[in-house]
Amino acid sequence: MSAGWFRRRFLPGDPLPAPRPPGPRASPVPYRRPRFLRGSGSSPGPADASRRPDARPVRSPARGRSLPWNAGYAEIINAEKSEFNEDQAACGKLCIRQSEFGAEDDQEWLTLCPQEFLTGHYWALFDGHGGPAAAILAANTLHSCLRRQLEAVVEGLVATQPPMHLSGRCVCPSDPQFVEEKGIRTEDLVIGALESAFQECDEVIGRELEASGQVGGCTALVAVSLQGKLYVANAGDSRAILVRRDEVRVLSSEFTPETERQRIQQLAFVYPELLAGEFTRLEFPRRLKGDDLGQKVLFRDHHMSGWSYKRVEKADLKYPLIHGQGRQARLLGTLAVSRGLGDHQLRVLDTNIQLKPFLLSVPQVTVLDVDQLELQEEDVVVMATDGLWDVLSNEQVAWLVRSFLPGNREDPHRFSELAKMLIHSTQRKDGPTGEGQVSYDDISVFVIPLHGQDRGSSGH
Amino acid sequence: MSAGWFRRRFLPGDPLPAPRPPGPRASPVPYRRPRFLRGSGSSPGPADASRRPDARPVRSPARGRSLPWNAGYAEIINAEKSEFNEDQAACGKLCIRQSEFGAEDDQEWLTLCPQEFLTGHYWALFDGHGGPAAAILAANTLHSCLRRQLEAVVEGLVATQPPMHLSGRCVCPSDPQFVEEKGIRTEDLVIGALESAFQECDEVIGRELEASGQVGGCTALVAVSLQGKLYVANAGDSRAILVRRDEVRVLSSEFTPETERQRIQQLAFVYPELLAGEFTRLEFPRRLKGDDLGQKVLFRDHHMSGWSYKRVEKADLKYPLIHGQGRQARLLGTLAVSRGLGDHQLRVLDTNIQLKPFLLSVPQVTVLDVDQLELQEEDVVVMATDGLWDVLSNEQVAWLVRSFLPGNREDPHRFSELAKMLIHSTQRKDGPTGEGQVSYDDISVFVIPLHGQDRGSSGH
Numbered sequence: 001m002s003a004g005w006f007r008r009r010f011l012p013g014d015p016l017p018a019p020r021p022p023g024p025r026a027s028p029v030p031y032r033r034p035r036f037l038r039g040s041g042s043s044p045g046p047a048d049a050s051r052r053p054d055a056r057p058v059r060s061p062a063r064g065r066s067l068p069w070n071a072g073y074a075e076i077i078n079a080e081k082s083e084f085n086e087d088q089a090a091c092g093k094l095c096i097r098q099s100e101f102g103a104e105d106d107q108e109w110l111t112l113c114p115q116e117f118l119t120g121h122y123w124a125l126f127d128g129h130g131g132p133a134a135a136i137l138a139a140n141t142l143h144s145c146l147r148r149q150l151e152a153v154v155e156g157l158v159a160t161q162p163p164m165h166l167s168g169r170c171v172c173p174s175d176p177q178f179v180e181e182k183g184i185r186t187e188d189l190v191i192g193a194l195e196s197a198f199q200e201c202d203e204v205i206g207r208e209l210e211a212s213g214q215v216g217g218c219t220a221l222v223a224v225s226l227q228g229k230l231y232v233a234n235a236g237d238s239r240a241i242l243v244r245r246d247e248v249r250v251l252s253s254e255f256t257p258e259t260e261r262q263r264i265q266q267l268a269f270v271y272p273e274l275l276a277g278e279f280t281r282l283e284f285p286r287r288l289k290g291d292d293l294g295q296k297v298l299f300r301d302h303h304m305s306g307w308s309y310k311r312v313e314k315a316d317l318k319y320p321l322i323h324g325q326g327r328q329a330r331l332l333g334t335l336a337v338s339r340g341l342g343d344h345q346l347r348v349l350d351t352n353i354q355l356k357p358f359l360l361s362v363p364q365v366t367v368l369d370v371d372q373l374e375l376q377e378e379d380v381v382v383m384a385t386d387g388l389w390d391v392l393s394n395e396q397v398a399w400l401v402r403s404f405l406p407g408n409r410e411d412p413h414r415f416s417e418l419a420k421m422l423i424h425s426t427q428r429k430d431g432p433t434g435e436g437q438v439s440y441d442d443i444s445v446f447v448i449p450l451h452g453q454d455r456g457s458s459g460h
Numbered sequence: 461m462s463a464g465w466f467r468r469r470f471l472p473g474d475p476l477p478a479p480r481p482p483g484p485r486a487s488p489v490p491y492r493r494p495r496f497l498r499g500s501g502s503s504p505g506p507a508d509a510s511r512r513p514d515a516r517p518v519r520s521p522a523r524g525r526s527l528p529w530n531a532g533y534a535e536i537i538n539a540e541k542s543e544f545n546e547d548q549a550a551c552g553k554l555c556i557r558q559s560e561f562g563a564e565d566d567q568e569w570l571t572l573c574p575q576e577f578l579t580g581h582y583w584a585l586f587d588g589h590g591g592p593a594a595a596i597l598a599a600n601t602l603h604s605c606l607r608r609q610l611e612a613v614v615e616g617l618v619a620t621q622p623p624m625h626l627s628g629r630c631v632c633p634s635d636p637q638f639v640e641e642k643g644i645r646t647e648d649l650v651i652g653a654l655e656s657a658f659q660e661c662d663e664v665i666g667r668e669l670e671a672s673g674q675v676g677g678c679t680a681l682v683a684v685s686l687q688g689k690l691y692v693a694n695a696g697d698s699r700a701i702l703v704r705r706d707e708v709r710v711l712s713s714e715f716t717p718e719t720e721r722q723r724i725q726q727l728a729f730v731y732p733e734l735l736a737g738e739f740t741r742l743e744f745p746r747r748l749k750g751d752d753l754g755q756k757v758l759f760r761d762h763h764m765s766g767w768s769y770k771r772v773e774k775a776d777l778k779y780p781l782i783h784g785q786g787r788q789a790r791l792l793g794t795l796a797v798s799r800g801l802g803d804h805q806l807r808v809l810d811t812n813i814q815l816k817p818f819l820l821s822v823p824q825v826t827v828l829d830v831d832q833l834e835l836q837e838e839d840v841v842v843m844a845t846d847g848l849w850d851v852l853s854n855e856q857v858a859w860l861v862r863s864f865l866p867g868n869r870e871d872p873h874r875f876s877e878l879a880k881m882l883i884h885s886t887q888r889k890d891g892p893t894g895e896g897q898v899s900y901d902d903i904s905v906f907v908i909p910l911h912g913q914d915r916g917s918s919g920h
Binding site: 181 | 612647654
């Protein structure tokens with residue numbers, strides 16, 4: 001990692017840091033030179049994922065691709081439970097072309113040279129279900145969607161305050177004041193671009209899967225560092241946390257049928273036809289049966305945070321829209337997540353009831369103002385798919401991070417080793433946390449050091 | 461206030477504290493003996509509200525009622541800006557009848573004696589708009605709705621864990637385990653009862669206003685102390701905060717067109733006919749005009765937290781569904797709040813466009829576990845309508861509380877005096893905070909001491 005890449009704003013005219021060749025112990029994360037840098041319309045592929053030493057051969061289409069060089073500053077390791085590797089990942093430098101302020105879409109871009117790029121970094125984890133197809137497509141596509149969305153608003157990104165009009169033309173003299181009063185900041189444009197990129201990528205996946213006769217969906221957890229801020233966008237049940245010496249901060253929320261109960265029930269209330277008379281939208285502590293008829297049982301509906309009692313009618317005996325607790329909770333008896341990409345064709349088994357209307361592709365975006373943090377050398381962001389968090393709590397991961405890093409300061413690959421160690425600690429009953437839990441799910445982990453690598457590798 | 465009324469659970473068999481006669485400097489908050497205590501079906505009226513010394517005569521129907529005695533432990537003072545007093549309040553003891561476990565609705569209640577009651581306390585503020593009618597009805601009605609809702613689940617309230625079946629019958633041997641796994645606690649029943657009570661009260665207000673040819677709506681902020689917990693239910697833009705020696709904790713969120721933008725835009729997305737072709741659901745920094753046509757301007761839609769740009773079409777020139785910033789933000793150009801009671805007949809001026817579909821009567825409920833706080837003598841909850849918070853920040857109110865109470869420990873009416881002082885400090889440019897802001901809105905304030913009055917009045 002180039003020193004301070006993450007902690008200062010890009011100023012037009014700054015040279016881009018020179019690419020770093022892979023070291024003798026190259027990070028297992030391949031860096032893929034983004035082809036869009038050269039103006040190509042084609043999408044780069046997903047980052048290949050290293051496998052656990054004991055892993056079976058992976059039939060992921062991403063495996064074994066030839067990738068040009070390795071940036072070495074982000075780590076991912078997959079464990080696999082399934083025939084196909086449903087976890088996929090992507091990372092790389094994000095280069096956003098800057099057009100002249102006010103230039104129209106069809107105008108020529110300025111000559112491409114580093115000064116014309118706004119640069120950032122991008123890390124993404126996709127946890128597939130129903131096959132790896134959606135996760136692979138997402139790893140191939142999402143960063144291109146994001147680049148496109150960011151380029152569409154780049155004049156706003158490099159301005160002190162986003163202008164009311166992208167053309168820079170001022171229709172009303174107090175336009176800047178209106179923008180100021182709404183509190184619209186540059187970071188809102190990045191959040192908007194992430195939201196739009198997820199939606200665009202979802203549409204691409206829908207078209208591609210339909211065209212190729214494939215199925216499936218995936219969760220998406222993305223971190224983007226841009227202009228001194230880290231944006232974490234999440235749609236699904238992966239998680240990112242910030243670990244510092246004296247702080248653990250959760251940077252994402254999980255979206256599952258349980259956490260989005262009210263939104264999902266509300267939709268079924270508005271469009272009861274989505275349940276085709278087969279499901280009840282009400283929540284009960286367990287599925288009701290004949291003996292419950294006529295009794296008053298605990299329930300809650302879309303507008304309720306609390307619980308109440310209702311007298312059981314025949315319609316309440318139907319299968320619940322959301323059923324099961326915790327990791328077992330399922331939407332329409334089928335899906336364990338409520339946001340993500342893909343699943344356009346997904347239907348409840350043996351019915352024509354679609355899942356997609358209940359799923360959101362839009363992520364929740366959290367912004368970490370890295371410039372405002374007094375960064376310590378071992379401050380990291382840990383991003384991982386649900387397999388890790390099923391077994392390790394945030395505090396346990398933080399404990400492992402803090403135990404591992406100080407003793408390995410001389411190792412230039414300590415962040416990769418930490419990522420491996422985190423995964424391995426979920427595979428042994430005598431793991432370092434002593435909890436004795438073992439994960440049988442795919443697990444992918446990024447460890448992103450926030451501090452400049454210059455200092456990080458100097459042995460402090 | 462009886463000592464510790466608030467800090468212990470009611471146990472069947474505990475004697476109720478004896479009513480306290482009003483002292484020589486009776487609190488301006490009249491306590492109204494709840495008539496439902498005696499099994500009457502009639503609703504008690506709203507608490508009368510003291511007026512500022514300089515206030516004009518108030519034409520509130522609540523004024524000047526004869527009320528039996530004064531409990532003296534909660535305070536409310538109104539300032540008025542309008543001909544009618546649109547702020548209304550209610551407070552009193554909440555007595556919930558306990559039936560035999562498993563008794564059916566039509567069975568006889570047990571002989572009424574104190575042991576058969578679960579007792580709590582109730583404070584409520586209603587900030588009316590479009591006339592005082594809805595606020596008065598709410599002050600007359602909501603506590604009865606709440607009592608009814610709590611009595612409907614009282615067997616669950618007095619159990620260690622709410623039973624799956626209200627009858628106590630166990631259909632499935634692992635029912636308690638299902639309830640346990642869902643994490644359903646007694647407090648969830650109180651939250652559910654508050655949610656249902658607000659909805660029931662809203663229906664009553666709708667019927668009563670229609671029958672009497674009146675109009676109007678109101679916000680509702682309610683605090684209920686029950687079984688060692690304080691429940692704060694809010695629908696509107698009033699606010700409750702906890703002030704302790706070294707802590708200020710916000711106990712409610714405000715619900716305005718701005719804070720509920722996404723919910724409101726989402727509804728207009730699902731039911732575009734609600735806008736009758738007169739409004740645009742999109743948000744822009746200002747209302748667009750002809751000159752903006754064809755340009756790309758900042759906007760956001762229902763699914764967006766961030767902002768993006770869109771090319772302006774003719775439909776975007778319509779009046780925005782939510783327009784204005786901060787205190788000026790209005791729903792459909794009409795209403796400054798997005799939750800509350802009433803407004804069943806409210807329409808956009810000179811149109812047939814209804815506001816009610818966009819309004820929620822369901823409150824958000826926060827639970828304060830008072831039993832878990834190490835209460836200090838001067839820990840209080842301050843509840844107030846928006847007029848106070850427009851002028852004073854939470855920290856300023858906390859500063860005023862901490863400045864006032866220690867110097868007035870001998871005054872048994874210091875909490876009433878504090879409520880008055882808080883209101884008066886919004887009426888003077890040279891107010892104690894030195895901020896120089898003056899409020900011209902109605903203001904109502906409750907100051908609720910959390911510590912037992914025995915200790916509070918003993919001069920510690």
